[in-house]
Amino acid sequence: MNDYIQKFIMQRKSYLAPDSVRYYEENLSRFNKWLSLSKLNILELTSDNLRQYIIYLGLTGIKNVSLHTYYRAVRVFCSWLYQEGYIDIDITQRIKLPKDDSEIVIPLTKDDVAVIDQYIINSELALRNYCIFHLFLDCGLRRQEVINLKTDCIVKNTLTIKNSKNNKSRIVLIPEFLRLSINNYLGKRTGIVFLNRYEQEPVTENTIKKLFANIQNLPGMERVHAHLLRHTFATSYLYYGGNMEMLRLLMGHSSYTILQNYVHLAAQEELIGSGLYELDEIFFKNRRKN
Known part of the structure; x- marks a missing residue:
């Protein structure tokens, strides 16, 4: 190179x-x-x-x-x-790209999540996979954040995500139902939270891919992938009354630029009313007290 x-x-x-x-x-x-x-x-x-x-x-x-x-x-x-001074002119200025042709993202509905949960709890490694799925969905975690999660990062109803994207750390709220599920999965074990089927090595990217490949085999779930759950988390947070600054902190973004996509999705949900999945009360306690 x-x-x-x-x-x-x-x-x-x-x-x-x-x-x-x-x-x-x-x-x-x-x-x-x-x-x-x-x-x-x-x-x-x-x-x-x-x-x-x-x-x-x-x-x-x-x-x-x-x-x-x-x-x-x-x-x-x-x-x-x-x-760095290797070239004298910024050649990236005034470069136009073709129009973005990405497909419209459709967040998960309450019914979608119910179908997926039913599949997971009746499948092999049910408790582990249930916790992994809901960390994506109900905490907005990235793939590597789930894979690298350690038990000492879970304190009461918070997760400390260490050295994530751009080596930044942040605090994330975790719903009580999910914290209890993780505790049940762990038992008295400490260290890396999620292990492979033999409980000897941490889960890998392939573990996550296999979980979502199985979910995608369910009728109507072909579009489901780990990042869609993060999209759903952000859209649901804004749709049900969360604010942009708190969402930026929860998701670990450095600016509001990417969050504009979620504002658009939340407005889309407001328009079509598709029964968007609703996040836990823990994310809205302060708002609902006012």
Whole structure:
């Protein structure tokens, strides 16, 4: 890989989560291959070269939403080249991308969750998988946050999420029903919360993927994945009266930009009234006292 890309990745490794580092490695490796095929010097890139790369990505047949994802890593890298003084011009300015063609996200309803819960509690490893599913849904956790969760992070009705995305930590509320379920699953065991079927090793990405692959086999549940549960958490929180600042803290976002998507989804639910899943009372105690 190009020396400048390697230097960029090394800097990111000092403060980004492993998943974020992999995102940059994969997408900048793709960009580096294109540079080699196009016989372009990374320090002589122009805005037109970036536009050519966008056209190249489009010709591969990927959706525009994926193109946006691939290009975002390149944009951050090229901005870094400029900020570090390796190039004299910020070539990322005035670059237009194709219109985002991502599909409308439909959060889970109360009925959806009831169907999934019924499936989980009647399946193998029911209690463990029930807790995993509801940490995504009722706490808004990310995949690695669930996998890395330790028992000492659970204190009464709070979870301390340590060194998550961008190495940030935060406090998350946990409903009583879920805390009790986790306690029942753990017994007297301490350490990593979720273990594999033999209770010898922590669960992995594949464990989570298999759980959701099984859920997707249920009628009408093909769209269900871990991140949809996080979407549902955020949408439900706003729909039922939560505020933006608290949601930003609960989800671990550094700005309000991404939260605007959830505002749109909450407004969509207000319009169509689809029976959106309702979060636990713990998230709204202060609001409902006023």
